Amino acid sequence: QVQLVESGGGLVQPGGSLRLSCAASGFTFSSYAMSWVRQAPGKGLEWVSDIDSGGGSTYYADSVKGRFTISRDNAKNTVYLQMNSLKPEDTAVYYCLSSVPGPVYWGHGTQVTVSS
Numbered sequence: 001q002v003q004l005v006e007s008g009g010g011l012v013q014p015g016g017s018l019r020l021s022c023a024a025s026g027f028t029f030s031s032y033a034m035s036w037v038r039q040a041p042g043k044g045l046e047w048v049s050d051i052d053s054g055g056g057s058t059y060y061a062d063s064v065k066g067r068f069t070i071s072r073d074n075a076k077n078t079v080y081l082q083m084n085s086l087k088p089e090d091t092a093v094y095y096c097l098s099s100v101p102g103p104v105y106w107g108h109g110t111q112v113t114v115s116s
Contacts, residue, residue, distance in 0.1 A: 002026045002105035004096050009110030012086055020081040020110055022096030030054075030074035033099040036081045038092035038112075048094070051079065064090075086114045 008020040022034070036048040049070040050059040058070050069082040079096055093109040 002098055002100055004098065004105060004107035006094060006096055006107045006110040009094060009112045011113045011115065013116050014087060014114055016086050016114070017082070017084045018086065018112060020083065020094055020096075020112070022079045022081075022107065024077045024079070024096075024098060027098065027100050029077040034070075034072060034079040035097045035099070036070060036079075036094060037097060038090075038094045039109075040089070040092040043092075046092070049081065083112070086112075088114045090114050 003025045005023045006020060008018060010018060012018055031053055033050055033052050035050045037045050038048050039045050046061065048061055048064055049068060051070045051072055055072045060068060067083065067085045070080065072079040083090065091112060091114050093111050095106060095109045097104065
């Protein structure tokens with residue numbers, strides 16, 4: 001069964017940085033694209049970034065382009081999201097998702113709060 005465990009969130013001041021991690025198990029990690037999405041308080045889900053299975057192609061929402069970097073380590077079954085120049089509007093629970101066909105598997109997410 002697909003399992004995704006997000007970590008690395010926390011409280012950070014505007015302009016600060018955080019690196020999120022997502023440890024995956026239960027599937028052949030290196031065969032599937034991965035995504036990060038987020039949900040801000042009182043709002044719907046927002047797609048943040050995708051990375052292909054090999055890590056060679058990455059995609060970003062306009063709201064994070066130039067500030068966030070997605071990467072993966074297929075040897076460690078882990079996908080990362082480096083977040084720089086954080087803004088209060090980046091405050092959200094961040095989730096990673098796999099592209100494995102079938103039901104959508106969710107982890108618990110990791111809370112990112114950007115506030116002074």
